[in-house]
Amino acid sequence: MKRAEPNRLVSLMVDNLIWLFVIGAFIAFSLLSDRFLSPYNLGNILLRSAAFGMLVLSQAYTFITGNFDLSVESTLGLAAMFAALMLVTTEAGGLGWQLHPLLVILLMLVLGGFIGLFNGVLITKVGVNNLLVTIAMLFVLRGATYGISPGTSISFFPKEFTWLGGGTLARIVTDNGNFVLSVAGIFVILAFLVGHIHTRYTQFGRNMYAVGADADAARAAGINVDRVVIIVYIIAGVCAAFAGLLQAGRLNAATPTMGANLIFAVHGAAIIGGMSIYGGRGNIIGAFGGVLLWSILDTGLNIMGVSPFWIDVSRGLLLLFAVLLDALRVRYQHNVQVRLALADTTVGLDDKDQDYG
Amino acid sequence: MAETRTSQHSDEILLDMRGISKSYPGVQALEDADFSVRRGEIHGLVGKNGAGKSTLMGVLMGIREADSGTIAIEGETLRHASPQTMLDAGISYVPQHINLLNTLTVAENILVGNLPKNRFGLVDWKAVNEDSQARLSRLGLKLDVRQLVEGLSVAERTMLAIAKALFNNARLIILDEPTAALTRVDIDLLFSFVRAQQQQGVAFIYISHHLEEVFEICDRVTVMRDGRIVGTRAIDEIDVPGLVHMMVGGGVKEYERDSTAGREVVFEASNLSRRGAYEDVNFALRQGEVVGISGLQGSGVDELAQGLFGLERLGVGEVYVGGDAYRPDSPKAAFEAGVAYLPQDRHRYGLIQLRSVRENVTYSVLDRLVGRLGVLLRKDEHELTEEYIDKLGIVTPGPEQRTLLLSGGNQQKVVFAKLAATQPTVLILHEPTQGVDVQAKVDIFNIINDLSTQGVATMIISSEVRELIGLCDRIFVMCGGRITREFSRAADDMKPEDILLAIEGGPLDADA
Numbered sequence: 068m069k070r071a072e073p074n075r076l077v078s079l080m081v082d083n084l085i086w087l088f089v090i091g092a093f094i095a096f097s098l099l100s101d102r103f104l105s106p107y108n109l110g111n112i113l114l115r116s117a118a119f120g121m122l123v124l125s126q127a128y129t130f131i132t133g134n135f136d137l138s139v140e141s142t143l144g145l146a147a148m149f150a151a152l153m154l155v156t157t158e159a160g161g162l163g164w165q166l167h168p169l170l171v172i173l174l175m176l177v178l179g180g181f182i183g184l185f186n187g188v189l190i191t192k193v194g195v196n197n198l199l200v201t202i203a204m205l206f207v208l209r210g211a212t213y214g215i216s217p218g219t220s221i222s223f224f225p226k227e228f229t230w231l232g233g234g235t236l237a238r239i240v241t242d243n244g245n246f247v248l249s250v251a252g253i254f255v256i257l258a259f260l261v262g263h264i265h266t267r268y269t270q271f272g273r274n275m276y277a278v279g280a281d282a283d284a285a286r287a288a289g290i291n292v293d294r295v296v297i298i299v300y301i302i303a304g305v306c307a308a309f310a311g312l313l314q315a316g317r318l319n320a321a322t323p324t325m326g327a328n329l330i331f332a333v334h335g336a337a338i339i340g341g342m343s344i345y346g347g348r349g350n351i352i353g354a355f356g357g358v359l360l361w362s363i364l365d366t367g368l369n370i371m372g373v374s375p376f377w378i379d380v381s382r383g384l385l386l387l388f389a390v391l392l393d394a395l396r397v398r399y400q401h402n403v404q405v406r407l408a409l410a411d412t413t414v415g416l417d418d419k420d421q422d423y424g
Numbered sequence: 425m426a427e428t429r430t431s432q433h434s435d436e437i438l439l440d441m442r443g444i445s446k447s448y449p450g451v452q453a454l455e456d457a458d459f460s461v462r463r464g465e466i467h468g469l470v471g472k473n474g475a476g477k478s479t480l481m482g483v484l485m486g487i488r489e490a491d492s493g494t495i496a497i498e499g500e501t502l503r504h505a506s507p508q509t510m511l512d513a514g515i516s517y518v519p520q521h522i523n524l525l526n527t528l529t530v531a532e533n534i535l536v537g538n539l540p541k542n543r544f545g546l547v548d549w550k551a552v553n554e555d556s557q558a559r560l561s562r563l564g565l566k567l568d569v570r571q572l573v574e575g576l577s578v579a580e581r582t583m584l585a586i587a588k589a590l591f592n593n594a595r596l597i598i599l600d601e602p603t604a605a606l607t608r609v610d611i612d613l614l615f616s617f618v619r620a621q622q623q624q625g626v627a628f629i630y631i632s633h634h635l636e637e638v639f640e641i642c643d644r645v646t647v648m649r650d651g652r653i654v655g656t657r658a659i660d661e662i663d664v665p666g667l668v669h670m671m672v673g674g675g676v677k678e679y680e681r682d683s684t685a686g687r688e689v690v691f692e693a694s695n696l697s698r699r700g701a702y703e704d705v706n707f708a709l710r711q712g713e714v715v716g717i718s719g720l721q722g723s724g725v726d727e728l729a730q731g732l733f734g735l736e737r738l739g740v741g742e743v744y745v746g747g748d749a750y751r752p753d754s755p756k757a758a759f760e761a762g763v764a765y766l767p768q769d770r771h772r773y774g775l776i777q778l779r780s781v782r783e784n785v786t787y788s789v790l791d792r793l794v795g796r797l798g799v800l801l802r803k804d805e806h807e808l809t810e811e812y813i814d815k816l817g818i819v820t821p822g823p824e825q826r827t828l829l830l831s832g833g834n835q836q837k838v839v840f841a842k843l844a845a846t847q848p849t850v851l852i853l854h855e856p857t858q859g860v861d862v863q864a865k866v867d868i869f870n871i872i873n874d875l876s877t878q879g880v881a882t883m884i885i886s887s888e889v890r891e892l893i894g895l896c897d898r899i900f901v902m903c904g905g906r907i908t909r910e911f912s913r914a915a916d917d918m919k920p921e922d923i924l925l926a927i928e929g930g931p932l933d934a935d936a
Contacts, residue, residue, distance in 0.1 A: 268546035270539055277536050280525035287523065288536040347527035 084392070085340050085356035092360055096367035103370055106239065106246035113252030116362035117232065118143065118314035118326070120255040120355070122333040123340070124262055125306035127354040128299050130337055131266060133279040133346025134190070136300060137201040139307035140333070141208035142182050143326035146175040146311035148212045151221040151321035154228060160217040168227035176308045182208065183304025187297035205330070213323045222320035232316020251313050255358075258309070263351040275299060279346025332382060336361040339389035343396070361385070437499070438463040438627050439484075439515075439596055444493035446479055453479040454490070455651045461596060464625045466618065468638040468659075471648035471671055473858075473887060477631055480648070481598055485517050486510040514595035518585045520604055524573045531556040531569035534588060563587050564620050579610035583617050590621065597621075598629045603637055604721045615641050633720050635664050635928045649673050664928065665921060672890070672920045679869045679894035683913060684876045686711035690746050691763075691850045691881045693732075698739025701727035702905040705741070709850070709881040714872065716884045716892035718927055719902030726768070728902070729854050729885045733765035734758045746849050759788060762849035766839055766856055768885075774839040775827050782809040782823040785841045812841035816871055833864020840871050851875060851882045857891060869895060889927070893918045901926040 080087075096103040113120075125139045150171045155161030166174075182204065189200045234250035266272035277285040278295050286292050315321045334344075340357025342349035364385060368378045439461040446454040454476050461467045471477050482488035484495065486505040495502050497513045525533050531553050532539070540551035556569045565587055567580060576584065582602050589597050599618070603611050618628060618641065630642055638645055639659060647654040647670040654670045691709040696702065702724030709715050719725035731738040734752030743750040745761050752758040758765065767774050775784055786793060786805050793808070795801045809823045818837045820830055827838050836856065843851060853872070857865045872895060876882055886892055892899050899918060901909040909926040911918045 264546070268549075270537075270541070270547065273532065273539055273547060274537065276528055276532075277525050280527045281523060284523040284525055285536070290537050347525065 083341070083353065085353050085360065088339070089356050089360050089363065092363045092367065096363065096370075100367070100371050103367055105244050106241050107244040108366060108370065110245075110247040110249065110252070112359075112362050112366050113255060114247070114249040114317065115366070116358055117249075117251035117255045117317070118310040119329065119333065119336070119362070120358040121258060121306050121310035121313060122326075122329060123336045123354055123358050124258055124351070125303035125310075126333050126337045127262065127340075127342055127349070127351050128266075128275070128302050128306070130342040130344055130349065131275045131279050131346060132296055132299050133282070133344070134197050134296060134299065135201065135334070135344055136183070136186060136303045137198070137330050138182070138186065138204035138208055139303055139310070140326040140328070140330040141205050141212065142179055142304055142307035143311040143314065143329075144212045144323065145182075145208045146179050146308040147315040147321040147325050148216050148221070148323060149178055150175040150228070150311070151224070151315065152215060154224055155221055159223050160219060160221040168225045171228065172231075172312060175312060176305050179304040179306075179308025179311075180301045181304070182307075183301040184297065186304070187300030190300070191293035191296050209327065212325075216321075216323040220320045220322040222318075224315065224319055228312075229316040229319050232313040233319060234316075251317060254313070256355075258306075259351055259355040266351050271295070271298070276347055279348075281347070331386065332361065335382070335386035335389050338393050339385065343393055436463045437461075438497065440496040440499075441480075441484065442494050442496075444480065444483055444490045444495075446483060446488065446490050452651050454483070457493070457648075457651075457653045459646060459653060459656075461627050461629060462644075463595075464622055464627055465643040466622055466628045466630055466641055468642035468645035469629055469631045469648065470633070470635065470638060470645060470667065471654075475648040475671075476651040477648055479651070481517070481600070481629070481631070484510065484515060484598070511592070514593055515598070516589035516592065516594035516596070517598045518582065518589065518600065518602065520601040522578075522581045522585045524581060524585065526574040527572065529570055529572055530560075530567055530576070530584060533573055533584065534559060534569070534591065559591060560587060563590060563617075565617065577610060578605045579614050582606075582614055586617070586621065590626065594626070596627045596629065598631065600631045601633065601721075602630075603632065603634060611637065633928075635667055638667075639664065647671055665925060668921050668924045668928070672924060679866065679891065681714075681869070681873045681895060683713075683897045684873075685713035685897050686879065691883070692744045694742050696728075696731075696739060696741030696743065698727065698731060698737060701731070701736075701739070702902070705907055707900065707907070709883060711879045711881055712876045713898070714876050714882045714884065714896045716886060716896040716899040717902060717907075718885070718887060718889060718892060718899060718923065720887075720927060723902040723927075724905040725885055725902045726854075729765070729768075729852055729883075732758075732852055732883075733763060735765075759846055759848075762847075764843040764846050764848035764851050766843060766851070766853040768854040768858065774842075775835055777828040777835075778826060780824045781813065781818065781820050781827055781830070781838055782806065784827050784838050785809050785812055785823075785845055788842055789845045808845060809841075812845060815874075816841050816844075817867055831864070833860040833867065836860050836864065836868060837871070840868065844871075844875060848880060851880050853882065853884045853886075855886055855888075856884060857886070857888060865891075887927075889920050889923050893920060893923070899923060903927065903929045 102108060122139050122143065126135060129136045152162045153164050153166045153171050153174070154168065156165060157163035186200055186204060189195045190197045230250060231254060232251050235247055236250055236253060237248040239246040239248070266275060274285070274290045274295050277288065277290055278292050282292050311325070314325055336357035337354050338344070338357070339360060340349065340355065341353035342357075364381060365378065368381060437460050441457065441459040444454050444457040444459070445452075457476070457480055459480060469477055469480075479488060483490045483505070486507040486509060489505070495505055497515075502509060502513065525536060534556040535552055539547045540555055542548040553569050560567055560569065565583055567576070567584065573581065573584070586597060586599075602614060606614065622628065630638065632638055642659050644656055644658050645662070645667065646656040647667065649671060654673070688711045689708045690711050693705055693707050696705040705728060707715070717725055717728070727736060730736040732743070732752065734754045734757055738752060745763060748761070750761050750763070752761065752763065755765070776787070782805065786808060789808075790800065793801050793805050806823065812818070813820065813823060816837045818830075818841065819834050827835055830838065856868055856872070860868065872882055872884075884892060884895065896913070898910060898912040900907045901911070901923060903926065911923060
């Protein structure tokens with residue numbers, strides 16, 4: 068079909084716009100500040116946004132099915148606090164159990180999974196609106212985090228616990244400073260890679276897209292829509308718990324406010340990465356681009372000494388831009404349909420005759 | 425079409441429905457209907473809206489349970505008709521608005537839920553594309569399987585939906601108004617595809633309002649009217665007028681009113697055109713006149729109605745209301761110019777269902793009911809509401825009743841009350857009797873009559889031809905975006921058969 072070609076090329080660009088932005092932002096900051104390209108800073112970009120990245124991954128999963136989970140930022144906080152309590156001595160603010168770090172990591176991931184299961188069941192089986200359920204959980208979990216915390220931050224974790232979030236794989240010494248290859252940075256890249264393979268190359272992942280594209284049509288194709296959505300919420304919960312692990316590990320501390328107010332930035336990054344809250348669109352690699360753009364902007368502006376207030380303004384504008392882009396994308400795709408329909412009425416006669424005889 | 429019919433339908437009965445009856449509270453939707461389809465035939469099913477076609481098909485698909493009757497497929501009577509058993513029996517439905525996964529590729533739509541995997545259990549995209557491409561070419565369908573469904577034309581989507589049904593071993597496919605949104609080129613495309621599948625022994629039930637197409641593609645045709653099967657004919661044994669006669673029946677007019685048309689023209693359009701919707705539309709409505717416009721979906725009549733009320737672009741040309749130039753940019757502008765509109769889908773546009781009768785009646789005229797400091801005059805508001813409840817005979821426990829809880833007919837009266845309260849010069853009614861019972865219909869006709877007696881010029885867009893004949897002074901027929909015929913009470917030529925024929929685009933008058 069000849070007439071579909073230009074459409075596909077433009078669509079490809081529209082779908083991968085994020086990488087143009089990432090490259091553009093990278094070049095712009097490199098030109099604006101000589102410190103941006105320093106080895107130390109490059110190593111830092113991913114490390115600092117590792118937890119954020121895991122939250123974006125969790126939202127990418129829910130977005131593909133046409134859902135979202137506002138409560139993941141609170142799951143992050145609760146999981147971290149929950150782990151901290153079981154890890155450290157009573158003097159340091161914990162319960163004094165001092166459980167084995169690997170067991171604690173396992174328990175916090177299970178906790179995240181259970182929170183996701185609870186959200187998913189309420190949304191699918193009980194039929195409560197996903198906005199209401201996850202807003203309610205946002206408050207419940209954050210409140211619970213404060214409730215179980217000793218009122219202050221808890222710190223001094225065992226090495227095994229902080230390795231994933233704060234560990235270093237390699238350190239390359241250069242004249243310009245040190246390039247640090249962080250465990251967290253590699254972990255986030257791997258997590259997105261696994262997410263990409265899972266959503267693109269497994270039956271379950273494709274079922275997620277089908278559910279997001281049209282739940283009724285997916286149901287008609289024999290897909291268990293409720294099951295897909297519940298599992299996606301569980302995955303989102305586990306990702307959020309991982310985010311808690313990374314954050315607590317990097318800071319070597321857990322505070323009751325960890326993760327608070329992150330969720331809309333997370334949505335912004337996912338949407339600018341090509342995901343759509345209407346479901347069935349975008350991909351995990353694009354969402355990773357969203358994470359990169361967000362943290363490049365953050366570090367770049369920081370290095371340039373822009374005041375935190377204006378960084379907030381720029382974040383807000385980026386978010387607004389992302390939402391606008393999403394709307395324009397949907398409108399563009401709609402227009403393409405209309406244009407094709409119109410084109411059918413006037414041109415394309417020759418094409419058709421050749422094609423169908 | 426001069427093409428020779430090459431269908432290989434045998435006389436072998438594929439589907440046999442006998443004595444199907446179905447009633448809803450107050451309505452006998454199906455009465456003792458017998459319907460059968462032969463293997464490899466294309467069987468037309470025609471009838472006006474509400475004739476029972478969708479109920480009959482609902483029973484066939486297992487989504488509606490018949491009160492009585494039997495369904496047999498290849499001689500085997502089905503004991504229990506659920507959607508799954510009917511699918512298993514090879515019966516598939518392709519709706520007018522096709523349900524596909526729009527944001528995904530054609531290939532994924534074909535293989536959804538069962539994608540080919542490589543030895544690691546991961547989706548093998550190469551195999552997905554090749555496999556689905558091969559399946560499509562076996563059906564003679566040339567589509568690029570890698571493109572997104574949202575980039576396909578409507579005809580291509582319809583063919584894809586048919587193909588999907590065939591991949592699921594469908595033997596009988598119900599096509600519901602498949603050509604409503606198609607151009608002639610696309611119709612040819614679709615028809616040649618359907619015929620090719622027919623050659624392979626697949627049977628189709630073809631539901632359409634476009635009778636010419638029924639004659640073009642069907643082997644036999646069954647006509648329904650008022651929940652009954654009027655008859656089944658081989659296509660070469662009947663012509664369009666004969667079919668129309670079967671559809672309309674010999675019934676009398678449902679309602680009769682006297683003309684109240686004055687002399688002064690209050691609503692006039694000249695050379696109104698909107699690309700892709702309608703062309704060169706001219707009309708002039710006099711004070712108190714009732715004019716009907718009828719046309720099939722796609723004839724431009726719906727777009728015209730919405731354009732005249734500012735819900736869509738009106739296009740080029742001139743419109744005058746009460747002598748003043750009229751350019752509706754929005755419904756608000758239309759209201760202010762004295763044009764009121766009763767939308768086709770009252771649940772979406774006509775009523776705020778969660779709010780009370782009072783609020784619904786007065787929300788368009790609240791600016792007339794404000795006193796000093798912008799505070800609403802509750803007393804005036806109540807009086808106005810009571811006045812219209814009384815005048816239109818709205819059956820409600822009181823003005824504070826939520827409109828959601830009223831019957832369809834009474835909801836429609838509330839919408840009328842809202843429109844009447846604006847004291848319009850022109851009233852545009854879009855399918856005003858859709859979904860209301862017989863008694864409420866008569867009430868609505870009386871309301872229309874009352875308003876026209878008061879001098880309101882009324883334009884009724886409706887597919888209920890016999891209702892139009894009873895109500896209207898004149899009836900316009902739209903076809904292919906143009907007003908192609910005008911019937912009038914004065915000329916005494918408002919015959920249901922002629923009007924239906926004109927709607928369907930049948931032979932035009934020499935002077936038309």
